[in-house]
Amino acid sequence: MASATAESVAVRPDRSTAAPGLGRRPGKRQGGPAFILLSPWIIGTVGVLAIPLLYSLYLSFTSYDLLSAPHWVGFANYRRLFTSDPRYLHSIQVTAEYVVTSAPLKLLAALAVALLLARPRRGQGVYRALFYLPSLLGTSVAIAIVWQGTFDTDGPFNGFLRLFGIRGEAWVSDPNYVRWVIVALAMWQFGAPMVIFLAGLKQIPRELYEAAEVDGAGPWRRFRSITLPMLSPVILFNLVVEMIGAFQAFTPAQLVGDGQGGPVDSTLFYTLYLYQRAFQFQQMGYAAAMAWVMIAGLGVITGLLFWSAKYWVHYGD
Amino acid sequence: MKRPAATCHRTAATAGTAAAVAGVLLALSACAGGGTGTSAGGKTVLRITWWGNPARAQATQEAVALFEKAHPDITVQSEPSAYPGYYDKLDTEVTAGDAPDVFQVDTVSKYASKGSLADLGALKDVLDTSSIAPAYLAQGSYLGKLYEVPAGSNPFALLYNSALVSAAGVGAPTAGMTWQQYGDLAKQISAKGDGKTWGAGDDSANVQAFEIFVRQRGGNLYSADGKSLGFTQAELTAWWTYWDGLRKSGAVPPATVTEPGVAGDVTKVPIAKGQVAMDAYGTSTTLPGGNWQYVGLPGETAARPGAYLKRSVDWGVYGHSKHAKEAAELVDFLINDAQAGLKLGISRGAPANSKVLAALTPTLSGSARQVAAYTGYVGKAGNNSAAPPPSPSASTQIETGLFVRTAESVWFGKASIDQAAGQFMQQAKQMLAGDS
Structure with a gap:
């Protein structure tokens, strides 16, 4: 994108030149204004992205407490992660369990609502907006706090259950349940994948359904043999996005759990543990190593998803 | 991306760009510096x-x-x-x-x-x-x-809600009770309650109460040089076993009632919410409501008081x-x-x-x-012993993190008392050595 911008700026005065390749030769001079115009982007990318990124890679090989200068320790941080930090391995387990439950459940909810909303009906814009609303609110700190209160032992959710004579559990204080409260919070924010599913559903040609109906296919068969395959590229996209998002979940663990990973480390998400290491224990090098392992892990998992695509994603050609 | 780089010869124009960029950076850093002015x-x-x-x-x-x-x-x-x-x-x-x-x-x-x-x-x-x-x-x-x-001062105390205690029709807790007597009293109060109030708060994850407990046995949380723990695994096991018994007998509330308060939010602790009648608590935090009475913790003896004039x-x-x-x-x-x-x-x-x-x-x-009267009481000879040495820097990590975490793993059946105590000793050692 940036190079495109640069080129159009650089080339414009030389419109008369036939071949754009030749036009760049005298472009020595035009590089200047291009760089000035690009400078916000360059400063942003280099200063806010590239330098911190490379610096964090460097820090991951050091021991650094912020107060004294970092000193090189080689691969010691990485070694310690996998050999002598049981809490780290536990945080991977907690996060993995969260990802494999929350991402598919959220997509299911999104797809179900999208299917309902895809049919033309009066006021559908209003419905879509209403169903999208939780996603706008859901990532906020306030909602996470409200969510915790809702599922508290004497919160509204247990009050609701009492109407049916059910004695609710201490959802957020019990290490066996708190994770599901967080998964429910994620599911509730199905708006973004829902909108994408809606767009995908609109792309499916009506003729396919009509032809199938003529052939006597029922609604389930039509869903299985038309909707799902035609939607599979969108499903892949949503799956990748939601999976990466779920791996990075921090706010719900910090606020719905007790903020320390408790009770009994049941909400010790990867990012929360990273935050603890960095900002509570001041082990920036160790935390940086954790971040880089996470990036590598996400890369591998995303790669596997794309690789698996050839078995289940239908690109229609 | 490569194309603009190809035009990047050293010319007057690029030098100008560099200057412009530097100018912008300077302006940005000038902005950043503005916030910290103290005048x-x-x-x-x-x-x-x-x-x-x-x-x-x-x-x-x-x-x-x-x-x-x-x-x-x-x-x-x-x-x-x-x-x-x-x-x-x-x-x-x-x-x-x-x-x-x-x-x-x-x-x-x-x-x-x-x-x-x-x-x-x-x-x-x-x-x-x-x-x-x-x-x-x-x-x-x-x-x-x-x-x-x-x-200010914060001698640790046994705090009780006189309304709940007298409603149960039992005598108020007194200084000089043994831990056994305290547990029995809690059991009696729980028995008179409606199933939503209990006799005492569960202090198994309360490191300050544990500190008094080990001091009554001649120990401290940390050794004098702050490089190792000042109590034994057996003492920790005894502490958790004591509370485990009270939890099972209903003298103290189940874990899910205690858990919301352990992170340190005063409004969520069972004693402040009126869920328990007695609890070990500091004197520096005023709890909402009125009927609070302060006495010495159970197990105190004139020979070896665990309480001290804690700031x-x-x-x-x-x-x-x-x-x-x-x-x-x-x-x-x-x-x-x-x-x-x-x-x-x-x-x-x-x-x-x-x-x-x-x-x-x-x-x-x-x-x-x-509170003032109790602080005066602790200050008298025979009611306190020398304050422990300052805590090592790993103490926050150990006391608010590890101690609570391992105690909770017992509550929720994730570990046996022996396992949890073993984990605590081992990890605390690592933290004190500065490599965790």
Whole structure:
């Protein structure tokens, strides 16, 4: 994108030149204004992205407490992660369990609502907006706090259950349940994948359904043999996005759990543990190593998803 | 991406660009520098932060307002906070070199060892500590130098809700009970309750109560040099076994009732919510409601009292403060000024300053009076023993993290008592050695 911008700026005065390749030769001079115009982007990318990124890679090989200068320790941080930090391995387990439950459940909810909303009906814009609303609110700190209160032992959710004579559990204080409260919070924010599913559903040609109906296919068969395959590229996209998002979940663990990973480390998400290491224990090098392992892990998992695509994603050609 | 790079010969134009870019960067950094200025219209601006409940926040702000009135050339920005997250924020500000000039603190070695606290001995011209007992000052010292001044006292106590106790028709807990008698009393109160109130709070994850317990056995949380633990695994196992028994017999509430309060939020602890009649608790935090009575913890004997004149929290001056002298004046005002003392009351426990305490006591009533009386009681010979040495810097990690975590793993059946105690000992050792 940036190079495109640069080129159009650089080339414009030389419109008369036939071949754009030749036009760049005298472009020595035009590089200047291009760089000035690009400078916000360059400063942003280099200063806010590239330098911190490379610096964090460097820090991951050091021991650094912020107060004294970092000193090189080689691969010691990485070694310690996998050999002598049981809490780290536990945080991977907690996060993995969260990802494999929350991402598919959220997509299911999104797809179900999208299917309902895809049919033309009066006021559908209003419905879509209403169903999208939780996603706008859901990532906020306030909602996470409200969510915790809702599922508290004497919160509204247990009050609701009492109407049916059910004695609710201490959802957020019990290490066996708190994770599901967080998964429910994620599911509730199905708006973004829902909108994408809606767009995908609109792309499916009506003729396919009509032809199938003529052939006597029922609604389930039509869903299985038309909707799902035609939607599979969108499903892949949503799956990748939601999976990466779920791996990075921090706010719900910090606020719905007790903020320390408790009770009994049941909400010790990867990012929360990273935050603890960095900002509570001041082990920036160790935390940086954790971040880089996470990036590598996400890369591998995303790669596997794309690789698996050839078995289940239908690109229609 | 490559194309513009190809045009990147050294020409006047690119040099100009570089200058322009540098100019923008300079402008940006100039903006960033603007926020930390501490002078507004010739006035010195001090920042002060502390954690605590709204009552403490209000009392402190009123005292700070008195200071501002007495020092028209100084403006003080108050930044009150709740305990959860307080040290995270402070640590981040300290590492960014932008901590408040005065902050409430209770772990001296962690900050003093890194130069983040000012040596208050060097500021003694403006900061008078002569009315504070040496036993308190020792708790704010590190390697023989004073870095923190105690803001109040916090001898640990057995707190009970007299309404709940008398409703159960049993005698009130008394000083000198054994732990066994305490458990039995709790069981009796639970039995009279409606299933939603219990006799006592579950203190198995309460490290301060555990500290008294090990001190009654001649130990401490840490060894004198702060490099190892000052108690044995057997003592920890005994502690958790005691509470496990009370939990199973219904003397204390189930884990899910206790859990919301362990992170340190005063409004969520069972005793404050009226769910339990008795609990081990500090005296520096005023609980909502009125009927609180304070007695010594169970297991205390004149031969080996576990209680000590514990300071509640300290005031420290930031080591890199640009206004250390003014900051020390503020601390001096908060701990020594009689009017400030009346405003502050017992919001940080009974004042550590004996003169302020004497002036304050006649004005107190209700629970506040109880706190002052109990503090006086602990101060008498035979009711306290020498304060432990300052905690090592890993203490926060061990006490608020590891201790709670391992205790909870017992509550929720994730580990046996022996396993949990073993994990605690092993991980605490790693943390004290500084490699975890």
